[in-house]
Amino acid sequence: MKKTYSNKVVWVTGAASGIGKAVALEYAQRGATLVLSDRDVENLNKTVSACNDMGVPALAAPFDLAETTQIISAVETVLRTYPKIDILVCNGGISQRSYAIETPVAIDRRVMEINFFGTITLTKALLPALIAQGGGNISVTSSMTGKFGFPLRTAYCASKHAIQGFYEALRAELYNQNVKVTIVSPGRVRTNISLHAITKDGQEHGKMDDGQAGGITPEQCARRMVRAIERNKKELWVGSTEILMIYIRKYLSPLFHILARKIKPT
Numbered sequence: 001m002k003k004t005y006s007n008k009v010v011w012v013t014g015a016a017s018g019i020g021k022a023v024a025l026e027y028a029q030r031g032a033t034l035v036l037s038d039r040d041v042e043n044l045n046k047t048v049s050a051c052n053d054m055g056v057p058a059l060a061a062p063f064d065l066a067e068t069t070q071i072i073s074a075v076e077t078v079l080r081t082y083p084k085i086d087i088l089v090c091n092g093g094i095s096q097r098s099y100a101i102e103t104p105v106a107i108d109r110r111v112m113e114i115n116f117f118g119t120i121t122l123t124k125a126l127l128p129a130l131i132a133q134g135g136g137n138i139s140v141t142s143s144m145t146g147k148f149g150f151p152l153r154t155a156y157c158a159s160k161h162a163i164q165g166f167y168e169a170l171r172a173e174l175y176n177q178n179v180k181v182t183i184v185s186p187g188r189v190r191t192n193i194s195l196h197a198i199t200k201d202g203q204e205h206g207k208m209d210d211g212q213a214g215g216i217t218p219e220q221c222a223r224r225m226v227r228a229i230e231r232n233k234k235e236l237w238v239g240s241t242e243i244l245m246i247y248i249r250k251y252l253s254p255l256f257h258i259l260a261r262k263i264k265p266t
């Protein structure tokens with residue numbers, strides 16, 4: 001593969017696992033310098049080593065997306081090493097498996113804090129640098145459930161709908177500053193997302209859901225993401241037949257509402 005990114009610095013969150021890890025390795029194959037973030041330091045360091053083994057520099061910048069001060073301080077540290085970040089891939093996040101009626105609002109807030117506020121905190125902290133350098137790319141990982149509601153994921157759906165609204169507005173605001181925004185909406189991707197999904201008690205769901213197990217691979221998802229960002233695509237819907245649900249919701253909404261209440265939501 002051609003090293004077409006050898007003069008680019010790419011910052012990926014959620015890089016310890018799943019889609020984020022695959023995106024990091026995809027960019028590493030293309031010769032990019034990586035900045036890699038996650039809260040799972042042990043697995044983050046494994047991704048750093050894998051990138052180094054592919055011959056590219058990679059810097060670990062660990063933080064918890066729920067901790068604003070950690071995010072801000074990571075941005076300050078990273079910009080001292082790499083003053084120009086070409087591509088920011090905001091991908092880290094958690095899912096949820098619990099019914100709204102039994103889920104304390106504290107859990108809803110936690111999902112919003114990680115998936116929405118943590119993500120926009122990082123974006124906002126980096127934005128002045130992106131604008132000052134004359135532009136760049138921001139990719140944010142939403143979800144198919146950022147397009148419609150799906151059971152057992154009320155807070156998760158809310159966080160991903162919020163991402164869609166925020167980044168769509170941001171894209172319009174940044175048009176004249178040459179900062180491009182790609183909103184990625186995956187369907188089902190075979191990662192640990194359902195294992196780590198938060199339950200009503202704040203515990204991990206701990207199960208690989210059938211839907212997840214039958215999803216596309218993180219590598220397939222990552223290749224599509226890298227291509228979409230390269231082409232300054234505004235939106236990427238990536239997955240298998242489940243992506244049809246977005247069209248059904250939009251154009252056949254009565255059918256969607258029947259499916260959404262009957263379909264096995266795991």
Ligand SMILES: NC(=O)c1ccc[n+]([C@@H]2O[C@H](COP(=O)([O-])OP(=O)(O)OC[C@H]3O[C@@H](n4cnc5c(N)ncnc54)[C@H](OP(=O)(O)O)[C@@H]3O)[C@@H](O)[C@H]2O)c1
Binds near residue numbers: 038092193
């Ligand atoms: N897989 C899918 O089917 C699917 C579908 C639609 C959207 N997505 C989105 O894709 C993104 C990546 O998910 P994935 O499928 O690759 O799942 P994953 O394998 O669980 O990866 C998510 C990564 O984010 C990290 N993370 C979670 N909470 C964090 C926090 N508070 N601070 C910092 N890092 C945190 C996780 O660390 P821990 O391991 O420590 O939790 C993990 O390394 C997420 O935004 C997810 O919502 C996934």
